[in-house]
Amino acid sequence: MTEYFELGRILKPQGVKGEVKLDAFTDDLSRFLELGFAYFKDAEYKRVEIESARIDARYAYLKLKGINTRDDAEKLRGVFLYIDRAHAARLPEGSYYIQDLIGCTVKDDMGKTLGLLQDILQNGAADVYVVKLETGTCMFPAVKHVLINRDVESGIITVDAQKLSEVAVYDI
Structure with missing residues (x-):
């Protein structure tokens, strides 16, 4: 079984302080308000702390630790964020990832x-x-x-x- 799940794809920088706009692959965006970290995938999965999060009706906006400028955030355009199985949302009985x-x-x-x-x-x-x-x-x-x-x-x-x-x- 899969150990990491895609949380979403970073669409673009949001503002000038390193925040990113995330196209989230979830039905419950409020999940990002409680999520303290996620992972980037390179040769292996690398944990990144989420310093703050906000949501609207369709997108999540995340401030990731170490991403402090618009240029830093621009380098993440198109990058996917992941979550490990242990911290993934629990599914109701009869539902599957x-x-x-x-x-x-x-x-x-x-x-x-x-x-x-x-x-x-x-x-x-x-x-x-x-x-x-x-x-x-x-x-x-x-x-x-x-x-x-x-x-x-x-x-x-x-x-x-x-x-x-x-x-x-x-x-x-």
Whole structure:
């Protein structure tokens, strides 16, 4: 399982004192108000302290330790911030981090292996799972009547073969 999760991407400097504007990858921006640190990723993950944070309806604005000027902040444009699993937001029962699902083997309830989960699209009423087949891809909505089980520990997602045949779109 993934040990670090993307928190967001730094969009640009905000002001002249080293603050950065973050496109956060979370549903709960208020989380940044309590978060005392994050990580940059280079060859390995490097911890950086968050000196202050503020939010609006869409973005988080962070003042990171050691980033004191607009020029310092400009060097971070496009850089991703991460959080370790131990400090990541707790998910409700039955919810999963996307990064933990990517790469799982997708099988049907008859035991047939379909392929590997390659991507999860989030753009509507339900997530759409994109599965890399032996040749081509398969896409289907991640809804209860299609998904039987998601076992992140074993890396296997099980789907109902009959329901999948009704909703799946194949690109072969």
